[in-house]
Amino acid sequence: MNSPGTQAHHLDDVRILDLFAGPGGLDVAAHFLGFKSIGIELDRNACETRYAAGLPTIHADVSVMRETRFDEIPKSVDVLAGGPPCQSFSVAGKGAGRKALETVDEFIHRLVGGEDEAEIDKDLHSLGKDPRTALVLEPLRWLLKAIETEDRDPYKVIVLEQVPAVLPLWEVYAKLLRSGEGRLRGVKYEAECWELKTEQFGVPQTRTRAVLVARRPGHGAIQPLETTHLPFDLHRGKRNAAQADMLPTESAIPGPKQSWVSMAEALDTASKLENSAMATSRLRTGGKMKFFVVSNYGSGGDPKNRGRRLSSEPSFTVTGKISRNKVYKSDAEYEAEKYDRFTIAESGVLQTFPHNFPWSGNDRAQQVGNAVPPRLGMHVLSKALRGDAPSDAELESATTWPSVPQTTTDELRDIGCGDQGRCPPDEHKVTRSGRKSAP
Structure with missing residues (x-):
């Protein structure tokens, strides 16, 4: 991250840190609700979309960012959000994550219990051929990092989403967050998780997500989200x-x-x-x-x-x-x-x-498919941060994106990729033709 003056302009009052941010589904939702966010994203193509959209971004590996660059996250951030890669848990994949649910459950307890993280990482690498399964632990590690860092406050709100198969792990998260035990150092949260159907929130597609919302006590119990639309009947018989x-x-x-x-x-x-x-x-x-x-x-x-x-x-x-x-x-x-x-x-x-x-x-189709539907994100973030649903005016405004000057895109690229040596390896590799491997 370069250019301190530019950083101050774009990162002032940022409240939401979006891990595995993709092209910006949650960030777009935050924008229309009036909250500023910053995302960490590994894929350079998604970063290019984010820069073009005016979304503050760090082009980095989430794990590397936590381990070596945690101090670069604005101290104004008090909301941790994200959707770890879902492929290993998805029913469309080979199911490595689904088979490893009980094992990942054990890792969650080991992390909170204070076991040596080097040993945990060693065991994580033995999970199987799909290393993305371990990424579902990253939000917990970011939470523990904030609690254990002297000049940081614990996040006030946590919002996580994944495919339905991950709901049992979110339930484990919620139970531990309520307890405040081990490395949580007595920091407790009100926490709830649900399975949500996107079409019941006005998204024109059938998609089911497992969502966890947690926040520090003092704001009342977390109530379930109220659906606005009827469910779509998948068993409606044959028709043409x-x-x-x-x-x-x-x-x-x-x-x-x-x-x-x-x-x-x-x-x-x-x-x-x-x-x-x-x-x-x-x-x-x-x-x-x-x-x-x-x-x-x-x-x-x-x-x-x-x-x-x-x-x-x-x-x-x-x-x-x-x-x-x-x-x-x-x-x-x-x-x-x-x-x-x-x-x-x-x-x-x-x-x-x-x-x-x-x-x-x-890979724009892949970017679209990997994203959180912003309309669902608006409902989840609004409930988590304000305790209510987004207003009709906010939802209506979310149909058109504001124009972003090229200067803003360039400044955000300087923040996220200004020092290309700190970006993920080979992401800015120059081919023999002299062209970069990605735009």
Whole structure:
């Protein structure tokens, strides 16, 4: 991190530290709630998106940052947030993390119990072929580091999210945070964790996340988040693209909650915003947004049985492979294998990023898929930091991202990658052509 004057300008009053920050799902949520954040991110492509979006960032390995550069984190930070990489725990992966849940549980207790961390690290390396499994311990290590550092105060609030398989580990976290035992040195938290379905918070996709919220006592018990939308019924029977108009609309569903948000609604709304660059005309028939999506993944345990979603339904879970999903406007197109793909901007909207979010660098589909949906992030952060839900005005404002001057992007890149020797190895490697290996 260079240029102290630049740092002071961009890092003043930063409250939230986002570990494994990705392109900025939680940071975007924090922005629209009026909180400043800084993220630590290993992937240079995601950093480029963050710089373009005006999000303060340190291009670094989370573990290295904790071990050797902890003092560079602004002392104004009092909220620890993050979503450790989920691939080893995800049902879409090989499941190394799921198989190691009991082992990781033991490591959590060993860390809090005060065992030598070098020995713990040695044992962690023997977990298996997927080292990312151990990263689920990093938020705990950051918490312990803050408690054990003389000129730091314990974080006031902790917000963590992961795939549903990690919920048992968040429950272990919560139990220990309530106890204040061992290396927690009597520092206790009110802590709760839940499994949340994104479509129940207005995200136009079905995605389930395990979330932990903890905060220091004195602000009352942590109440569960109140959903705003109805759940999407995954077991609704067989249907085809021609049945799209027969699905229930918001007005047809009784009760105070809204229906889930469909892909068509989300994309149509975004395309009509001022200065929208989204060209969705190819997805329309007779002026109406109407299509269906065939997933890149198998369904029902059969890799050849590709699932379908209608445009009048929420999207499948947006993953880094979303650009491989096939979009058809009719059964005739399906039979002829004449398909389209979602653009990066459209994929981002299905994640509830603003329509004009400045996706940058390479591997943009992977960036989109790795992110926390900002709209879900707004609900979680608002509950954790303010004890209530985001206002309608805040949610409405989250559709458009403010313009970021190039000077700001350059200054943030100087903060995050100014001394490239401190960035992850080979991330700024120059090829024989003289071009950098990533933009």
